[in-house]
Amino acid sequence: MTVCQRGYLLEERLSAILGERAFQRNGLGAPPATAAIERELEEVRQQALDLRHAIEEQGEELGALREAYRRLMAEQNRRSGREP
Structure with a gap:
């Protein structure tokens, strides 16, 4: 796996985690x-x-x-x- 691919995967994971937290904080998603x-x-x-x-x-x-x-x-x- 190249450095670019790893960076892309980490970016996707970070985006998903931040998205989940935003939903939880705003009451839009279930905990x-x-x-x-x-x-x-x-x-x-x-x-x-x-x-x-x-x-x-x-x-x-x-x-x-x-x-x-x-x-x-x-x-x-x-x-x-x-x-x-």
Whole structure:
């Protein structure tokens, strides 16, 4: 990396840092800690939503399996002559 490239990268970083500070001081941006917490909260909400969907799917699968089991048991009982 050349000296010019390093200087350019440092200038970009400084500009970003100064921009963030200006936003925070003027109340235009969320403080870094708040923004991080909000991102984490959104991730947790998405995980909870994904888990709810998974639980619903498993519930539907369980219901279908129970119905199949009832039908199999009824068929077995009919074949053996022991209708409930």
